[in-house]
Amino acid sequence: MKTLVKTKYLLDCTGGDPIPGGWFFFEDGVILTAGRPGEPAPPAAGADAVLDLSDSFVMPGLIDTHVHMGLSHIDMIEPMPVNEQMAQPPQIKICKAAMYLRQHLQAGVTTVRGMGEEHFIDVYLARAVAEGYIEGPRLIPAGNVITATHGQGQVGLSVADGVEGVRRACRENLARGADLLKIFVSGGVVSGKGGLYAATYTPAEIRVAVEEAAALDKYAAAHVHGGPGLDMCIDAGVRSLEHASMATDAQIEKILRAGCWVTGTFSPAFHPSGVHFLSPEKAERLAAVKDKFMETFSKLVALGANLSFGTDGVHGALAFEAETIASCGADNMQAILYLTRDAAKACRREDEIGVISPGKYADFIALAENPLEKLANLTAVRSVYIGGAVKFRAEQNEGCKSV
Numbered sequence: 001m002k003t004l005v006k007t008k009y010l011l012d013c014t015g016g017d018p019i020p021g022g023w024f025f026f027e028d029g030v031i032l033t034a035g036r037p038g039e040p041a042p043p044a045a046g047a048d049a050v051l052d053l054s055d056s057f058v059m060p061g062l063i064d065t066h067v068h069m070g071l072s073h074i075d076m077i078e079p080m081p082v083n084e085q086m087a088q089p090p091q092i093k094i095c096k097a098a099m100y101l102r103q104h105l106q107a108g109v110t111t112v113r114g115m116g117e118e119h120f121i122d123v124y125l126a127r128a129v130a131e132g133y134i135e136g137p138r139l140i141p142a143g144n145v146i147t148a149t150h151g152q153g154q155v156g157l158s159v160a161d162g163v164e165g166v167r168r169a170c171r172e173n174l175a176r177g178a179d180l181l182k183i184f185v186s187g188g189v190v191s192g193k194g195g196l197y198a199a200t201y202t203p204a205e206i207r208v209a210v211e212e213a214a215a216l217d218k219y220a221a222a223h224v225h226g227g228p229g230l231d232m233c234i235d236a237g238v239r240s241l242e243h244a245s246m247a248t249d250a251q252i253e254k255i256l257r258a259g260c261w262v263t264g265t266f267s268p269a270f271h272p273s274g275v276h277f278l279s280p281e282k283a284e285r286l287a288a289v290k291d292k293f294m295e296t297f298s299k300l301v302a303l304g305a306n307l308s309f310g311t312d313g314v315h316g317a318l319a320f321e322a323e324t325i326a327s328c329g330a331d332n333m334q335a336i337l338y339l340t341r342d343a344a345k346a347c348r349r350e351d352e353i354g355v356i357s358p359g360k361y362a363d364f365i366a367l368a369e370n371p372l373e374k375l376a377n378l379t380a381v382r383s384v385y386i387g388g389a390v391k392f393r394a395e396q397n398e399g400c401k402s403v
Contacts, residue, residue, distance in 0.1 A: 030362060061363040069121065070088075106392050210238060252303065
């Protein structure tokens with residue numbers, strides 16, 4: 001069925017200004033054409049149905065490029081530290097994940113990229129969403145955590161040490177259906193030994209992850225804050241650097257030369273629902289991240305680095321990411337592009353999502369207010385559509401609020 005979508009304003013996120021009265025057609029979940037009133041055909045010409053969003057600001061769905069679906073920094077069911085949540089049984093994680101997927105939908109998110117789970121739950125969730133068993137955004141899974149015995153994210157469930165150990169873990173993830181490989185290379189705030197500058201994998205272990213991903217035309221991402229591990233990841237060809245909060249000026253120059261993507265994750269450190277239950281040592285690590293994070297990303301924004309952003313366990317907070325990006329020097333348009341067009345490129349899905357243009361999936365959201373005027377308006381989500389099908393309407397979910 002060919003459907004015409006009418007809007008008050010259409011922001012297609014291809015880089016141009018919003019179009020007053022903009023419209024587009026989609027059929028079988030794919031956008032056919034888009035334009036202004038009267039070009040190239042008058043609205044409603046040839047349409048089998050009309051979706052009238054002429055009271056709304058319409059734009060592509062948001063893309064959260066760093067999510068862990070089985071945990072939350074504020075666990076709504078059983079308040080506990082993240083590292084304890086990691087060790088929970090898969091049955092509990094799946095139940096929680098279904099709730100968190102709903103939070104992402106109501107926040108206008110139409111695609112999430114999983115960045116490491118246990119028990120392959122993101123692979124199963126991606127299949128369940130795609131086949132319609134549960135409602136949620138499109139899900140790009142990385143599969144199980146790949147980390148060293150003393151590494152970040154290690155809870156004794158999946159550990160990969162040495163080149164051949166890492167190779168086996170990579171191949172198992174790929175065999176199970178992972179769309180990318182995620183390794184943990186530095187320490188972190190909530191787990192792992194040695195702090196944010198530690199390097200918990202060797203160059204050879206990192207390279208094997210890059211090689212195994214490339215063999216199946218996929219890519220590697222790495223949790224890495226700074227220190228020698230960041231240099232190792234850049235040199236080994238890791239495509240997506242997760243966090244990179246402690247990057248030096250010299251490392252930023254290397255990132256730019258290599259064309260790496262950097263995923264910022266402000267929410268755990270800065271959002272009121274960010275990391276909790278920290279020991280004094282870990283609270284000190286968090287303070288170090290906050291002191292340096294803004295400086296690092298202000299430089300990355302100013303220098304035109306390849307950037308995308310994720311909420312990393314603060315589900316539904318992508319609008320907060322946008323506001324924090326703006327405080328690093330991005331204008332409102334660029335902040336929105338980081339969450340749509342550029343996020344699609346970061347995920348290597350730019351042929352499918354991220355903009356409203358012919359050939360892309362009909363993934364879009366209707367907002368009550370213009371987010372270019374105020375980024376907080378990204379929270380004013382009226383409805384969410386994935387593949388042209390409505391997945392969320394605010395008036396039907398008065399008791400459901402995003403963070």
